[in-house]
Amino acid sequence: MAESDARTPRERYRAQVRDEIKQHAWEQIATAGASALSLNAIAKRMGVSGPALYRYYANRDELITELVRDAYRSLADTFRERGGAGADLAGLAHALRGWALDDPQRYLLVYGTPVPGYHAPEDTTRIAGEIMAVLLDACAACAAAAPSVAATALDDHLGDHRDWAGDHPAPSSVLRHALTVWTRLHGVLSLELAGHFAGMGFDPARLYAAEVDALTGR
Structure with a gap:
């Protein structure tokens, strides 16, 4: 009913x-x-x-806030559903691309060039934190199945600068991996959706898949 x-x-x-x-x-x-x-x-x-x-x-900012909130919530729900269904890091990465291509304007609103004069409210940051928490869980699972590696200078830095990770207990090596995954995948997506690969003669989907393989140790 x-x-x-x-x-x-x-x-x-x-x-x-x-x-x-x-x-x-x-x-x-x-x-x-x-x-x-x-x-x-x-x-x-x-x-x-x-x-x-x-x-x-x-006003305009209140409307933009509603659109930003809807966009973040949509991605958070997508990640939570995939994570709850047992998706690994590669699965989340491909879910991110599918979500972005499904509505490029929605993606570019939250991950593209900031709107001049607009500042997102605190609750949108909280929703973005939900997205990162799912990513951190996936990166932690990925790390548990991989050989341990020596700590880097960035690991040491992130050990003391982890506010962006909320209260997630991930060690600094997992924080580094999550940031690396997030920035590299968004780099490819942002260039693709902005049209910078047009005319270059290759399939952006293959570039993205290669990045996913490299980031997940496949």
């Missing part, structure tokens, strides 16, 4: 309008980029006045 919606008709209507506003926002971002996002332009597309739209989002 479907779960009932306990919201009032007014609350459901408000949620529907907010969702419609976000859909128009994504279309506008795809056309002109997040920095050009305009509530007034969205109001015009929806056939309502600017002041009417401001009843749903107080």
Whole structure:
């Protein structure tokens, strides 16, 4: 039996309008980029006045925050589902690429060029931390199955600079591996989605797969 919606008709209507506003926002971002996002332009597309739209989002930054929050939550849910299903580090890496290619604008909003004048609130950082926690779990499992290696200078540094890892108990070698995985995979994805591989004559999927193999010791 479907779960009932306990919201009032007014609350459901408000949620529907907010969702419609976000859909128009994504279309506008795809056309002109997040920095050009305009509530007034969205109001015009929806056939309502600017002041009417401001009843749903107080300003551009509040709307961007909602989009950023949705994007991070989508990736966190994707990682959690894959991690809960037993996906290893390689599985998470390929899930990341699938998520990014499924909606490039969503990826670029959170991992591309920052929107000028916009600062994400603390709760989006918390959601991003959920993503990193799943990655750290996968890297820890990967390390447990691999031969031990000597600590590096970066390991020593990360031992004292691990705020980004939250309360995850991973040793500094796992922190280093997670950062290496994260930066290298995002490097390939960012270049691919920005079109920098166009015309180079190779398949970016093969480059990404090779990076995954190298990072997982395959």
